[in-house]
Amino acid sequence: MSVDVSELELVQGCLAGKVACQRQFVEQFEGMIFGLCLRMLGRRHDAEDVAQEVFLRAFRNLHRWDQERPLRPWLLTIAANRCRTHLEERGRRPTPTDLQADWLPERRRPGGRDDAEEIQQALATLRPDYQQCFVLFYQQELSVQEVAEVLDCPEGTVKTWLHRARKEMAEYLRKRDIDQD
Amino acid sequence: MTCLDFENRVQELLDLRQTELPGELSAHATHCAECHKLWGHLQQLQHSVAAWQTWSPTVTLADAVLQRLPVDFETTANRQIVTTRPACSPLSGFVVLLASAATLLIALGIGWRISSNATYANRQPSxxxxxxxxxxxxxxxxxxxxxxxxxxxxxxxxxxxxxxxxxxxxxxxxxxxxxxxxxxxxxxxxxxxxxxxxxxxxxxxxxxxxxxxxxxxxxxxxxxxxxxxx
Incomplete structure (x- = not known):
């Protein structure tokens, strides 16, 4: 993966304190970061908070970014870590059930099934590291090698997590089909 | 081919984002009901994921982030100032080294004395x-x-x-x-x-x-x- 020259200029502009560059930086990556956070956390409000934190951390540590490496995986690493931390904190707090997957209502069809909703619900049943693998591989469309770099773990581990995630989710969907039939 | 081989090879195919079974795997799935079912579930998952991954939520974070950014940077800057240590004089390293050596010698002396007392605690006049x-x-x-x-x-x-x-x-x-x-x-x-x-x-x-x-x-x-x- 090669570094985009425009990304490099954008980062240099951000480090120089140019507001226009900072705005462009956020706008360029907010879809990717927010998408990851939303799918990982399942709640729009939480995802927005965490995505903002991700950008603030990114700006704070932008001078540490290795310019020889692409920016996207670096940002995804920060986002994945923040999501994992948020999920761990959430695990220690009581979960309000009425807020589950509050980003999906507009896509629900009365009496019907929505594939995205099914996947999101199945995803919520997985372990956080399986979730991260699955989201990075499918939603961010990273390769196994890139997922391993983002999560800072061996490729073999990513493959194992991905296989288990697929199998558990397929099993979840199968059970849902049986229940609905 | 065993069912475990089939599952492993199917997973490898999916890792490479391939959705078609090659001949050997397809033949196994045709004859094995369990593997056929597994492949069906994984295909259903792939289909559902396709709808899930293409949906992109709209959000505007730039204003909120930029609003928090100056405050955040200011806080960081203050924190850096607070945690910045005063410049060390050229002799400070030597003094620290000397103090460490003295501490080590004292500790060794105390240790030796304790060890000596422990060994000969009950020693009476020869x-x-x-x-x-x-x-x-x-x-x-x-x-x-x-x-x-x-x-x-x-x-x-x-x-x-x-x-x-x-x-x-x-x-x-x-x-x-x-x-x-x-x-x-x-x-x-x-x-x-x-x-x-x-x-x-x-x-x-x-x-x-x-x-x-x-x-x-x-x-x-x-x-x-x-x-x-x-």
């Missing part, structure tokens, strides 16, 4: 030293009669026994490998001199020659004194 002093004082009498010679010999035997006992205590203290049966003092009794053996037992063997040489030299000195006095 019986051998007392016996030797007794021998010297007796020798200084410059005996002139047989009775006095008997007294001197008795003193020498006491000294021999005391030295042996002292050596035994030191061996017992330092040699942790001694079996429990050997830990009893071999020269205990009312008259230690009466139980001095002709040959020393195994733990004392390394000391035997030294003990005998020492006592022999004292005895020689006693006899020489006796000869000179008579």
């Amino acid at each position: 019986a051998a030293a007392l016996a030797a002093n007794h021998l010297v004082s007796v020798t200084a009498l410059a005996p002139a009669a047989d009775r006095q010679l008997d007294v001197l010999l008795h003193g020498a035997r006491d000294a021999y026994a005391a030295l042996a006992s002292q050596a035994w205590q030191e061996v017992s203290t330092t040699n942790v490998l001694l079996p429990p049966t050997d830990s009893a003092a071999p020269f205990s009794g009312d008259d230690p001199a009466a139980s001095v053996p002709e040959t020393l037992s195994r733990p004392l063997a390394p000391y035997g020659r030294e003990l005998r040489d020492t006592v022999d030299s004292w005895l020689l000195q006693v006899f020489q004194n006796q000869d000179s006095s008579t």
